Amino acid sequence: MIKENAVDFWDKVMNLDRRWVYLSIAIVVIIPTVIPFQVPVATTPEVKKVFNFINRMEAGDYFYLGIDYDPSALAELDPMAYAILNHAFSKDLKVVVGCLSQFGVAMAETRLAELSEKYDKKSGIDYCFLGYRPYPAIVILTMGVDFRVTFPLDYYGVPLDSLPVMQGIKNLMNVKGVVDITAGNVADFWITYGNGRFGFPVALGVTGVMSADYYQYLQSGQIFGLISGIKGAAEYEELSGFETTGLASIPYQTLTHAIILIFIVMSNIGYFVTRGRKKR
Amino acid sequence: MTTAEILWNTLAAILTLCVFSFLIKDNPLYKFTERLVAGVAAGYWTMLIYHTNFTDKVILTMQNRQLAYIIPILLGLAMWTRFSKNYSWISRYPIAFYIGISTGVSIPVYMYTSVFKQISATMVPFDLTYAGINNIIVVIAVLCALFYFFFSKEHTGTFGVISKIGIYTLMIGFGAGFGMTVMGRVALLVQRVIFLKDYFIALKNYFVA
Numbered sequence: 330m331i332k333e334n335a336v337d338f339w340d341k342v343m344n345l346d347r348r349w350v351y352l353s354i355a356i357v358v359i360i361p362t363v364i365p366f367q368v369p370v371a372t373t374p375e376v377k378k379v380f381n382f383i384n385r386m387e388a389g390d391y392f393y394l395g396i397d398y399d400p401s402a403l404a405e406l407d408p409m410a411y412a413i414l415n416h417a418f419s420k421d422l423k424v425v426v427g428c429l430s431q432f433g434v435a436m437a438e439t440r441l442a443e444l445s446e447k448y449d450k451k452s453g454i455d456y457c458f459l460g461y462r463p464y465p466a467i468v469i470l471t472m473g474v475d476f477r478v479t480f481p482l483d484y485y486g487v488p489l490d491s492l493p494v495m496q497g498i499k500n501l502m503n504v505k506g507v508v509d510i511t512a513g514n515v516a517d518f519w520i521t522y523g524n525g526r527f528g529f530p531v532a533l534g535v536t537g538v539m540s541a542d543y544y545q546y547l548q549s550g551q552i553f554g555l556i557s558g559i560k561g562a563a564e565y566e567e568l569s570g571f572e573t574t575g576l577a578s579i580p581y582q583t584l585t586h587a588i589i590l591i592f593i594v595m596s597n598i599g600y601f602v603t604r605g606r607k608k609r
Numbered sequence: 610m611t612t613a614e615i616l617w618n619t620l621a622a623i624l625t626l627c628v629f630s631f632l633i634k635d636n637p638l639y640k641f642t643e644r645l646v647a648g649v650a651a652g653y654w655t656m657l658i659y660h661t662n663f664t665d666k667v668i669l670t671m672q673n674r675q676l677a678y679i680i681p682i683l684l685g686l687a688m689w690t691r692f693s694k695n696y697s698w699i700s701r702y703p704i705a706f707y708i709g710i711s712t713g714v715s716i717p718v719y720m721y722t723s724v725f726k727q728i729s730a731t732m733v734p735f736d737l738t739y740a741g742i743n744n745i746i747v748v749i750a751v752l753c754a755l756f757y758f759f760f761s762k763e764h765t766g767t768f769g770v771i772s773k774i775g776i777y778t779l780m781i782g783f784g785a786g787f788g789m790t791v792m793g794r795v796a797l798l799v800q801r802v803i804f805l806k807d808y809f810i811a812l813k814n815y816f817v818a
Binding site: 362 | 632650654657665711721727729747786790795797798806
């Protein structure tokens with residue numbers, strides 16, 4: 330009797346309506362909203378390298394920040410952009426911001442407007458926003474030669490030659506490195522044409538979905554750092570102290586991963602139990 | 610929050626709930642939101658391209674009599690002949706030009722970054738440190754995974770064992786990808802939940818104040 334009930338239970342588990350899974354996750358996600366708590370975040374070497382790259386630069390040093398994500402990846406990548414820009418502006422670094430993804434423009438503009446006001450930074454003096462150009466490969470190759478070929482004007486229509494911030498640099502070889510925050514194949518273009526063709530240091534901030542594909546480039550030294558998804562963003566926030574939603578998301582992530590693991594374990598047990606019965 | 614911010618955030622909250630309603634089942638509210646996002650994105654992209662690319666690469670160059678730009682402009686216009694039955698052959702010229710340039714530029718660099726650099730990063734010297742042992746595992750795993758895709762010989766005996774290790778290697782890779790995908794998808798949900806929480810708190814404070 331007990332054995333039959335157990336078999337019925339595992340049959341039900343195997344045929345569970347997916348909406349029960351959604352409901353469980355919804356309940357779990359609400360818990361940290363009602364009862365806030367903190368989870369410690371361990372930092373990884375690949376994120377520390379990006380942090381150290383920004384941290385070791387001196388005031389007035391240049392780096393290129395690529396903001397190449399759209400609103401659908403905002404949850405994972407915007408905390409990275411926020412923390413890195415905060416970190417750079419707080420150290421008085423000169424930032425050249427560009428977009429090789431069309432929707433990155435709105436993301437970059439929002440963050441630049443907010444943080445330039447916070448640190449009293451001026452467009453054209455402390456940073457340069459290049460805007461968007463299509464065909465990433467061509468844009469990277471030409472920026473490796475001269476920014477002005479692809480971007481004769483900045484995003485606000487001001488000639489690059491007239492901007493004080495651009496007086497010291499001609500091309501990407503004159504910046505200390507590139508940090509590209511991307512949700513698409515722009516990362517591949519930076520590895521291939523940026524590091525591969527010109528050899529300048531490249532670090533990436535990518536979505537969780539993409540990250541497993543880019544660790545191989547970290548091992549080969551083609552990128553010097555990698556910030557992966559919301560966990561990577563939380564690590565950068567932990568290191569830099571500039572928080573948005575990265576660290577705040579980790580308690581939600583922890584509980585949701587726990588419930589998903591329970592579902593995976595239960596479905597595997599259910600699979601083996603029901604498979605054994607089918608064989609008999 | 611100002612009244613304008615409250616109104617915009619109310620719209621965002623309603624649209625968020627419309628998208629979540631798909632979890633119960635497909636419905637007109639979800640369809641409306643999906644089409645709204647696609648429409649806004651298409652409109653935004655078109656205007657962005659026009660104002661930040663077409664204006665300074667076509668209009669301004671012609672006004673400044675930069676005649677070299679006539680060539681890419683003509684090639685661009687030739688692409689539109691695809692819509693004509695009689696003149697669609699003209700569009701092959703810009704396509705051939707584009708593919709030719711792309712191939713010439715990309716093949717040597719791709720070979721260098723995606724093949725040679727990756728092979729040399731796999732075949733690194735071995736030693737008896739943790740990193741050295743890790744390198745041995747990487748080489749064995751890569752070779753076994755490659756053997757799995759060798760279909761000219763039946764996967765039995767020693768070859769079958771090697772192939773099986775290859776499958777496990779691939780499964781570990783897919784597992785890592787799956788785990789990171791779950792994290793990514795949960796991050797999207799969490800960001801919306803945090804937005805809704807902040808919105809309701811702001812709404813309450815707005816009406817209480």
